[in-house]
Amino acid sequence: MQKCNVCKSKFRWKEILFSIWSSYKPVVCRNCGKKHTISFSSKFFVSFLIVVPAVIFGLVMAPDMGLSKPVTFGIIVMIAFIISLLLPFFVKYEVKAKTK
Numbered sequence: 569m570q571k572c573n574v575c576k577s578k579f580r581w582k583e584i585l586f587s588i589w590s591s592y593k594p595v596v597c598r599n600c601g602k603k604h605t606i607s608f609s610s611k612f613f614v615s616f617l618i619v620v621p622a623v624i625f626g627l628v629m630a631p632d633m634g635l636s637k638p639v640t641f642g643i644i645v646m647i648a649f650i651i652s653l654l655l656p657f658f659v660k661y662e663v664k665a666k667t668k
């Protein structure tokens with residue numbers, strides 16, 4: 569799990585999850601107050617991890633199983649939700665460069 573780049577205190581799973589859900593809001597360290605933003609590659613990784621299974625399911629598995637569109641959509645949302653629960657273990661955050 570991600571640690572603070574400055575004081576090495578650990579971020580909570582929940583903090584990172586909420587950051588991802590609120591479209592990559594920066595995570596502020598509880599200990600030293602430093603702002604951490606998700607790295608560019610992690611952003612890419614997150615979209616990749618959510619989009620690829622959703623597309624594979626929607627285009628390959630759902631038609632094969634004869635699922636209707638609303639059911640397919642519901643399952644895709646569920647898949648994305650479950651994947652997002654695991655994302656805090658994989659994403660990287662970095663201290664934001666000073667901006668004026």
Ligand SMILES: [Zn+2]
Nearest residue numbers: 572575597600
């Ligand atoms: Zn810190």
